[in-house]
Amino acid sequence: MEAQRYDLRQMRKEIKEDETMANRRAEDVTDDRELSHDEIRRLVEKQNSSTSDE
């Protein structure tokens, strides 16, 4: 009985970890935030400086 409870806890923990990982992956793939002018400007500057460093 105790062993079954442990298995169930372990299973729940693993499911939770899987969900967390899946959410993180989804965040990596899509980013549909609307950016302000300043945020876009900063991204442009960052990208241009990384390109000129190459």
Next chain:
Amino acid sequence: MAAKVRVMLVDDEDHIRLFMRKVLATMQAEVVVEAANGKEAIELYRQHKPDITLMDINMPVMTGSDALKKLLDEFPDAFVIMLTSLNTADVVKECLIAGAQNYIRKDLPLPEIKKQIRETWAEYVKIKMAEKSVGEN
């Protein structure tokens, strides 16, 4: 007198192209060709080789982001500024990673749009001067 910047305008909306043509005329720039979608832009770029391309994103037939990638595959030196209403992080990053020199939102105040186009033009001139100097040495 400094040479005029040769620009290609790519936008499916006539009134935007007309507006930008008038704006660019005040900036020592000459619109040498206009396209109404990404596919047309690539075909016309081959013929006219403009200094700078101003590219909308949301267009029929081929989007500006797809056209940007294809254009840079074929012409890695192409200078492309995205001029668009889209502002989602994914789209901005996709275009910058693909190689767009600048990303300007159409709802920016006009003086700021002009300032950013001028800055990109200055960058273009700097790169061309450096290439010329390397070629001469």
